[in-house]
Amino acid sequence: MNRKEFSDKVYEIVKDIPSGQVATYGMIALLSGYPLRSRLVGQALHHVPDFLSIPCHRVVNHQGRLAPGWTDQQQLLSNEGIHLKENGCVDLKKYLWDIELYKLKC
DNA sequence: GCCCTGACCCATC
């Protein structure tokens, strides 16, 4: 697999996530053309240079849980109107990004 | 080149 192409695709998709909504790693992996590669999405986002200004705080795992040890993430989310549940998870049913909208765009 | 780890997902219990 072409790692650069994969990460480029990931960045492109994540940048397309509208404000106030969240996506899961699995969705990103699927849209980037590499399903089952959700783990790589997490790693790609972890290593992403910040000058690309990618809203990776809008990406959570399939349970709505945020990145561990990244306290700023919930602050950024709340700035966009996304309020977290008591257990610190995002309400996916409420804020999940509609993957079909992106598919239509392509 | 092997082994462990990780911002994960899914099926199953």
Added chain:
DNA sequence: GGATGGGCCAGGG
């Protein structure tokens, strides 16, 4: 609904 186990892949020691 939480817990568990298996599968996935790249990076670092």
